Amino acid sequence: MTARGKDFVEELPGRHEEGWYAALIAKAELADYSPVRGCMVIRPYGFALWENMQALLDKRFKATGHRNAYFPIFVPESLLLREAEHVEGFSPQVAWVTEAGGEKLDERLAIRPTSEAIIGTMYSKWVQSWRDLPILINQWANVVRWEKRTMPFLRTTEFLWQEGHTAHRAADEAQEETMRMLEVYRDFVETELALPVIKGRKSEAEKFPGADATYTIEALMPGGRALQSGTSHFLGQNFARAFDISFQDLDGERRLAWTTSWGLSTRVIGATILEHGDDGGLVLPPRVAPVQVAILPIWGGKGADRGAVRDAAERLQRELSNTTRVEVDWSEEKQIGWKHNEWTLRGVPIRLELGPRDIASEQAILVRRDDPNIGRPEKRAVPWTSLAGTIGRTLEDAQSGLFKRALAAREAQTRISNTLDEFTQIMDGPRGFIRAHWCGAAVCEARIKEKTGATIRCLPLDEPAEEGTCIVDGRSSYARALFARAY
RNA sequence: CGGGGUGUAGCGCAGUCUGGUAGCGCGCUUCGUUCGGGACGAAGAGGCCGGAGGUUCAAGUCCUCUCACCCCGACCA
Structure with a gap:
């Protein structure tokens, strides 16, 4: 590694050093601190990552019969108080609106820490007959939990998530739903984020307030600490009782519904950063990377034919964009070394160098982000004709490689x-x-x-x-x- | 919420002990030379020294109060 390259790496604390995570988030422009305590701004690059995750997860929700809806951010206090354990569990973390429109409110409004209360209230109106069940609804939303100690993505005062809320006719059906969604989470996190997780049930002490049982997927981060990455709750009839979600069954009897809820948040972005990142910065799993392939034109010295490089870059971008998310770094001021480090930091799975010499031989130089040799990775010349295929295979290989590496790390720990x-x-x-x-x-x-x-x-x-x-x-x-x- | 620390240019910091014209590096702007792993030169721009009050002829510096952020604990997706 050159002296300059070393300088760059030294700007970012090492993978296992204090401050690596926070510095990386800032430098890669994933998020920034805001004027509001504990709340972060998710910047476009970070949000693109979230959007990719959302799309992949939402597809799974739809495939398992769920539909999206949206419920209010405010929960009247009286509703939140309905389920005893639920209130007790969440009240220390709730932010309240006590005044609005210039007047003190008769009843204060909770900013939702989760939506069981408001959704349960609505389900009560919507469920009359066994024919109205099941209700399978998900919402993508923000929630607020007043945490004492925050950390970008991993724990913030306001965070984005999805919360599924379902109501069923029978206990076993609700239990099945609980397990089905837990499996959806496992599959999503392992397949798309390359994070190996362990599925399990929470102890009484750790379960969701108001649930009969909470199931979780647990990941292990490199520092040897665990991260709860998604939860699925079997709520029994607790919320149905509290919010009167009842129906008349086939036999004419009036019965309480059985409900579930399940959630996964922007915390998984934090998990992805922590698990795969290295001394060079982010390493993003190809399936969710906002940019999968970065084309880095090398303009050459004075007298070089920049037009030819530009044309080739445009052509490759056009061809590759059919199958991958490609971006060309068009800047002409920054030197190639700078660009390498920048795209390394941003975790882009594949970089393609394209310079005058490559144009002559109709090839591009392919570098993988998951190459452990960060400063001087293996460079591979790939003919333009086979580029699309090679990139497709390489992205898949990188994705599975990240998972295997993470799994081995977990086993070792x-x-x-x-x-x-x-x-x-x-x-x-x-x-x-x-x-x-x-x-x-x-x-x-x-x-x-x-x-x-x-x-x-x-x-x-x-x-x-x-x-x-x-x-x-x-x-x-x-x-x-x-x-x-x-x- | 306890214990520790830090707030000075976009970023990283020095200056505070011992009061006296606001500094450095990187970045940024312009021009020129460079260009296959963070180039070089020249000329520039950029600050209510976190905020409020006080002491003083004079405060980045001393005093009081506040706010924010970071690290470590207790609480949590």
């Missing part, structure tokens, strides 16, 4: 522990996932959290049955729980 002492040592050191026996008692869970900072991320669904004893009190356990410090 997943440990089995049979004693609390050993558990504590791991949490004081490398952290990561720990699979340990737990008797199911909340006090034992709390004890582990107090001693190590780790919480039960989930009780993995595919965890094999295994007789063991709780690492805290020694009582019997029949499967290992998954522990980690959380983001």
Whole structure:
């Protein structure tokens, strides 16, 4: 690496250094801090990433029979108070509107921290007969939760997400829906974001306020901390009871509906950045990258034929744009080294260099962002005629490569522990996932959290049955729980 | 909300102890030379020193109060 190249890398803290994440978000222009505490501005490049994620997820929602709708951002206090556990869980985080139109409001309005209350109220009006069920609705929205400590994308006061809310005639149907959407999340996050996750059920202490059961997909970030990346809740009849979502069944009996809710937020953008990024900056999974291929024209020195380079770049852009998201860096002032670093920082999966020498031999130089050798990656000459095919295969290869790399990293950071002492040592050191026996008692869970900072991320669904004893009190356990410090 | 830290040009910082004309690097503008991994020269533009009050002939610097952000904890998608 040249001295200059090194200077560039030094501008960005190393992958495992303090400040890497925040500096990267700023430099790659994903987001910026706003004048509002804890709220960030998602900049066009970051928003394009979110739009790609939305499109891929929304397609899955539609394919599983859901439709989109939109509900108000304000929730009257009386509605929020209907479900006891729900209020208790969310009230410390709620922002209230108490005054509007120059007058104090008779009833204050919550800015939604989640929409079960307002949606449940509407479902109550819409459901009369068993024929009205199921209701399968999703909304893309913003919500506000007054967090004490914020971090771009991972935890912000206002964030964007989607929340699905469904109502069903029977418990098993709602339970199936809960699991179906959990699987949709797993598939989305693993396939599109290349983030390996573990599906599981939350413990009583960690479940959604008001739910009978909460299911989650948990990812492990490079720092050895877990990130809850999506949740699906089986709400039982709790909300149906609170909001009177009832219907007359086939047999003439009046019954309460069974409901579910599930959400995934812009937090996954943070997960994608953390998981795949490196010393050079962002590394975006090709399937969601706003720009998949960056064409970097090399204009050549004085007397070089810039027109020929321009024509070739235009031609390649036109051809490739049928199958990929291509952008040409048309700037003529910046030098090629600058451009390389810029597009590296932005995580674009493939860069194509196109200079006078390449024009002569009708080829382009292809460089992969996922090449671990950031400063001087492998450069491959590809003839124009086979470029589209090569790029298609390379993008797929990069996508699966990112997933495999992340999976291997997670496996390397997943440990089995049979004693609390050993558990504590791991949490004081490398952290990561720990699979340990737990008797199911909340006090034992709390004890582990107090001693190590780790919480039960989930009780993995595919965890094999295994007789063991709780690492805290020694009582019997029949499967290992998954522990980690959380983001 | 506790504990620690930082606010000075777009960004990164020095100057504050010991009060006396606002500095440096990068970036930006213009011109010229360069151009296959962050080029070079010349000339420029850009500041209510986070905010409010106070002390003083004089405040970036001292005092009081505030606000914001960052890091570490407790709370959380």
